[in-house]
Amino acid sequence: MGKVSTVRVLVVDDSIMVRDRLVSLIGGLRGVTVVGMAADVPVGMAEARRLAPDAVVLDVRMPGGDGVMVLRDIKARAPGTVVVVLTNYVGTVHRARCMAAGADYFLDKSADLDLLVDVLETLASPDSAVCGEGTA
DSSP states (O other), X not given: OOOOSOEEEEEEOSOHHHHHHHHHHHHTSTTEEEEEEESSHXXXXXXXXXXXXXXXXXXXXXXXXXXXXXXXXXHHHOTTSEEEEEESXXXXXXXXXXXXXXXXXXXXXXXOHHHHHHHHHHHHSTTOTTTSSSOO
Protein backbone atom coordinates (compact mmCIF):
# COMPACT_ATOMS: atom_id res chain seq x y z
CA MET A 1 0.00 0.00 0.00
CA GLY A 2 1.13 3.59 -0.57
CA LYS A 3 1.61 6.59 1.58
CA VAL A 4 -1.24 7.54 3.87
CA SER A 5 -0.38 11.21 4.46
CA THR A 6 2.22 13.89 3.90
CA VAL A 7 5.15 14.81 6.11
CA ARG A 8 4.10 17.87 8.10
CA VAL A 9 7.01 20.28 8.65
CA LEU A 10 7.45 23.20 11.05
CA VAL A 11 10.13 25.76 10.09
CA VAL A 12 11.74 27.62 13.02
CA ASP A 13 14.22 30.32 11.97
CA ASP A 14 14.52 34.00 12.87
CA SER A 15 15.30 35.13 9.32
CA ILE A 16 12.21 35.84 7.24
CA MET A 17 14.30 35.40 4.08
CA VAL A 18 15.39 31.94 5.20
CA ARG A 19 11.86 30.97 6.24
CA ASP A 20 10.47 32.11 2.89
CA ARG A 21 13.21 30.23 1.01
CA LEU A 22 12.57 27.06 3.00
CA VAL A 23 8.81 27.29 2.49
CA SER A 24 9.37 27.68 -1.24
CA LEU A 25 11.86 24.81 -1.34
CA ILE A 26 9.80 22.46 0.83
CA GLY A 27 6.56 23.42 -0.92
CA GLY A 28 7.95 21.97 -4.13
CA LEU A 29 8.57 18.54 -2.62
CA ARG A 30 6.10 15.75 -3.22
CA GLY A 31 4.56 14.45 0.00
CA VAL A 32 5.88 17.27 2.18
CA THR A 33 4.06 20.36 3.42
CA VAL A 34 4.94 23.24 5.71
CA VAL A 35 2.29 23.44 8.43
CA GLY A 36 3.76 26.36 10.37
CA MET A 37 6.58 28.79 10.93
CA ALA A 38 8.14 30.51 13.91
CA ALA A 39 10.75 33.26 14.27
CA ASP A 40 11.83 32.81 17.88
CA VAL A 41 12.23 30.23 20.63
CA PRO A 42 8.97 30.75 22.56
CA VAL A 43 6.82 30.68 19.40
CA GLY A 44 8.81 27.72 18.04
CA MET A 45 8.11 25.73 21.19
CA ALA A 46 4.45 26.71 21.22
CA GLU A 47 3.95 25.87 17.54
CA ALA A 48 5.69 22.52 17.92
CA ARG A 49 3.29 21.66 20.74
CA ARG A 50 0.22 22.97 18.94
CA LEU A 51 0.93 21.51 15.50
CA ALA A 52 2.63 18.22 16.45
CA PRO A 53 4.62 18.19 13.18
CA ASP A 54 6.34 15.11 11.81
CA ALA A 55 9.54 17.09 11.25
CA VAL A 56 11.03 20.41 12.35
CA VAL A 57 13.66 22.43 10.52
CA LEU A 58 15.33 24.41 13.29
CA ASP A 59 18.00 27.11 13.54
CA VAL A 60 20.36 27.22 16.52
CA ARG A 61 20.54 30.94 17.30
CA MET A 62 17.28 32.84 17.58
CA PRO A 63 15.66 35.50 19.75
CA GLY A 64 14.16 34.39 23.03
CA GLY A 65 16.70 31.71 23.84
CA ASP A 66 18.53 29.00 21.98
CA GLY A 67 17.32 26.54 19.35
CA VAL A 68 18.62 23.74 21.55
CA MET A 69 15.86 24.67 24.02
CA VAL A 70 13.29 24.08 21.28
CA LEU A 71 15.00 20.83 20.30
CA ARG A 72 14.97 19.49 23.87
CA ASP A 73 11.33 20.46 24.33
CA ILE A 74 10.31 18.72 21.10
CA LYS A 75 12.21 15.55 21.89
CA ALA A 76 10.85 15.44 25.47
CA ARG A 77 7.24 15.76 24.29
CA ALA A 78 7.39 13.92 20.96
CA PRO A 79 10.59 11.88 20.64
CA GLY A 80 9.57 10.55 17.22
CA THR A 81 9.58 14.01 15.67
CA VAL A 82 12.46 14.32 13.23
CA VAL A 83 14.49 17.44 13.99
CA VAL A 84 16.79 18.83 11.33
CA VAL A 85 19.06 21.55 12.69
CA LEU A 86 19.85 23.89 9.80
CA THR A 87 22.26 26.61 10.83
CA ASN A 88 25.15 28.85 9.91
CA TYR A 89 26.77 27.96 13.25
CA VAL A 90 28.30 24.67 12.20
CA GLY A 91 31.22 24.46 14.60
CA THR A 92 31.87 21.30 16.55
CA VAL A 93 30.55 22.80 19.80
CA HIS A 94 27.15 23.58 18.26
CA ARG A 95 27.04 20.22 16.50
CA ALA A 96 27.86 18.35 19.71
CA ARG A 97 25.22 20.26 21.72
CA CYS A 98 22.54 19.64 19.12
CA MET A 99 23.32 15.96 18.66
CA ALA A 100 23.44 15.45 22.45
CA ALA A 101 20.02 17.13 22.71
CA GLY A 102 18.55 14.68 20.19
CA ALA A 103 18.92 16.28 16.76
CA ASP A 104 18.41 13.76 13.98
CA TYR A 105 20.41 15.82 11.48
CA PHE A 106 22.78 18.79 11.73
CA LEU A 107 23.16 20.67 8.43
CA ASP A 108 25.00 23.76 7.22
CA LYS A 109 22.51 26.38 6.06
CA SER A 110 24.85 27.69 3.37
CA ALA A 111 25.95 24.33 1.95
CA ASP A 112 23.46 21.58 2.77
CA LEU A 113 20.07 22.56 1.32
CA ASP A 114 20.32 19.62 -1.06
CA LEU A 115 20.78 17.33 1.95
CA LEU A 116 17.71 18.88 3.59
CA VAL A 117 15.72 18.06 0.46
CA ASP A 118 17.07 14.49 0.55
CA VAL A 119 16.09 14.08 4.20
CA LEU A 120 12.55 15.36 3.64
CA GLU A 121 12.07 13.31 0.48
CA THR A 122 13.25 10.22 2.34
CA LEU A 123 10.78 10.93 5.14
CA ALA A 124 8.02 11.31 2.55
CA SER A 125 8.83 8.03 0.83
CA PRO A 126 6.29 5.20 1.16
CA ASP A 127 8.84 3.17 3.14
CA SER A 128 9.27 5.84 5.82
CA ALA A 129 7.73 5.24 9.25
CA VAL A 130 7.03 8.98 9.51
CA CYS A 131 4.20 9.10 7.01
CA GLY A 132 4.09 5.74 5.32
CA GLU A 133 3.10 2.30 6.39
CA GLY A 134 6.62 0.86 6.29
CA THR A 135 9.43 1.10 8.77
CA ALA A 136 12.42 3.39 8.72
